[in-house]
Amino acid sequence: MLDHLFFNGRIQSMDHEETLYEAIGIKDDKLAFLGTNQEAERLEALRRIDLNGKLVLPGFVDTHLHILEYAVSKITAPFFDCTSAEQVVARGREYAEKQGPYRGWLLGWGWNQNSFTGEKSFITKALLDQVSTELPVVYTRVCGHIAVANSVALENIMKMEEAKKLSAYIDPETGVLQESAAFLHKLLLEPLTEEAVTALMTMGQAELNKEGITSIHSTDFMGMPDGQWRQVVHAFKKMDRENALTVRVYEQCLFNSIEEFQAFLSEGYTTGVGSPYFRVGPLKLFTDGSLGARTALLELPYSDDPKTCGIQSFETEALREFVKLADQNRMQIAVHAIGDGAIALTAGLLSEVIEARREAGEALNPLRHGIIHAQLTTPELLGKMKRADLVAYIQPIFVPTDMGSVEARIGRERMEKVYAWKSMRDMGIRTAGGSDAPVESFSILGNIYAAVERADLSGVPEGGWLPEEKLSVMEAVRLFTSDAAYPSFDEDRLGTLAVGKLADLVVLDRNLFDLKSREILEAKVAMTMVGGRVVYKM
Structure with a gap:
């Protein structure tokens, strides 16, 4: 007896053959049947659901975001729509009066000087002193790589003590904090309890x-004091034990020091440790910042600011030490x-450990190391990524935001293979989709639209930005289903609909594969199921 039997639908398996079914059956947490409506009529089920032609896909996977940061952004001052520094200050005051401090500080997220209609300058310490001269105030830029502090x-x-080591990234006059320094205030917040993590995750x-x-x-684990990653791990484990997780978490683990990473490893954690709902994923590292903040590391100076090539987040030998320690522990x-400079550095460091394993007789890139973002690539860099079989964690949703400023930042002569999702896929580079939320929305349909149209939400520019890099709807859906299962070693459990795989699926109110242009944005999620449980219904 099946628990659920859905029939009269368009069930796209997302397997290599793009097999379509009309009915799908679920028993416990697994898929137990795929077939025709006629075959489904002969089966017994506790619940029979008529899909009325709706589209069923494997559950969507976002391969790079910050879910706790996203939840925090919803309870602190939001600046994503602000069009001036003055509006940021006014919004900040409003939130300070209504909401008060979060963990002792007035925090906000999402300002972007590129969206200001007047002077396109960073907000400053002097402006934030207008929000409060008594409480500490820190407002983080939309990219997360720049923050500004009041006095x-x-x-x-x-x-x-950490500020002394990062003094090069701190401007005492303006209060601007870059890269690693942009996270320093998090070390001073009131401690994040397991209960707080649970509340944030439940919301997110x-x-x-x-x-x-x-x-x-x-x-x-971003910006947490040493050891506080344990609160996150323990909270997720507790939610798992209580069946309170409605999304599977593959944790990308970021540490402030090699010593803290060693402590993590010494407690038995490495990639794959955990349960079907919460597992340790990769070590997360930074080699540069963001394009919007001009901290992405370029090989040559910025065209619109020749004084800088961006910022390398960690010294090369420190990065190499992290990489070697992770690889030695099969993490x-x-x-x-x-930036192209950061991608070259990263591809080189990862290739060192990948080649060492290959010389020892292992498969190419057996631990599935990869690069998150990989935006400003070149034909040469794409070749290096392909030769090392590196995974590219890409964010199509960045295109509508970034397309208006990329050429100004790097110059027309460096535009040949940027945001080159189609080129990557055609070369056989493994790609997996993500959002980087809260930097951008984690709307998968918005991401699919951006990948297919390469335009903003109003359809501009007509024909798309760098249209040769457009993806088909099938390719874009694969970024968040079948191809997204690979980085987490889940291709035998998730990503496609097949008997025996986990019953993670999404039902859409219309068929994406029949839609054109902005029609994709009009589609809606009708239902989401995780492990045979309905976790959302429209």
């Missing part, structure tokens, strides 16, 4: 399920790299 916050930060996963997301690769590695 009180900066005074507290400058007393830290409900929003994920509404978007049809059933699995995430999430970076949740996967996923490295944030946006």
Whole structure:
């Protein structure tokens, strides 16, 4: 007897043959039947659901986001729609009065000077002093790689031993904190309890399920004091034991020091440790910042600011030490790299350990190391990524936001293979889709639209930006289903609909494969199921 039997649908398996079915049956947490309506009529089931022609896909997977940061962004001041520094200040004051501090600080997220209609300059310490001169205030840029502190916050930060080591990234006059320094205030927040993690995750996963997301690769240790990653791990484990997780978490593990990473390993954690709902994923590393903040590391200076090539987040030997230690402990590695300089550095470091394993007789890239973002590539860099079989964790949703500024940043002569998702796939580079939320929305349908149309939400530019890099709808859906299962070693459990695989699926109210252009954005998630449980229903 099946628990659920769905019939009269368009069930796209996303397997290599693109097999279509009309009916799908679920028993416990697994798929137990796929077939025709006629075959389904002969089966017994506790619940029979008429899909009325709706589309069923494997549950969506977001292979790079920050779910706890996303939840925090929902309870602190949001600046994503602000069009001036003055509006940021006004919004900040409003939230300070209504919401008060979060863990002792007034925090906000999402300002973007490129969206300001007037002067396109960073907000400053002097502006944030207008929000409060008594409480510490830190507002983080949309990319997460720049933050600005008011006088009180900066005074507290400058007393830290860590601030002395990162003084090159701190401007005392403006209060601007770059890269690693942008996370320093998090070390001063009131401690994050396991209960707080649970509350944040509960909020975040409900929003994920509404978007049809059933699995995430999430970076949740960012900027925490040494040891506080344990609160995150323990909270997720507790939620798992209590069957409270409605999304599968593959944790991308970021550490402030090699010593803390060693402590993590010494407690028995490495890639794959965990349960079907919470597992340790890769070591997460940074090699550079963001394009919007001009901290992405370029091989040559920025065209619109020749004084800088961006920032290398860690010294090369420190990165190499992390990479070697992870590889020795058979821990996967996923490295944030946006600029061509950072991608070259990352590909080189990862290739060192990959080639060593190959010489020892192992398969090419057996731990599935990869590069997160990989935006400013070149034909040469794509070749290096292919030769090392590196995974590219890409974010199509970045295109509508970034397309208006990329050429100004790097110049027309460096535009040949940027945001080159189609080129990557045609070359056989393994690609998996993500959102980097809260930097961008984790709407999978929005991501699919961006990959297919390469345009903003109003359809501009007509024909798309760098249209040769457009994906088909099938290719774009694969980024978040069948291809997204590979980085987490889940291709035998998730990503396609097949008997014996986990019953993670999403039902859409219309057939994406029949839609054109902005029609994709009008589709809605009708239902999300994780492990045979309905976790969202429209």
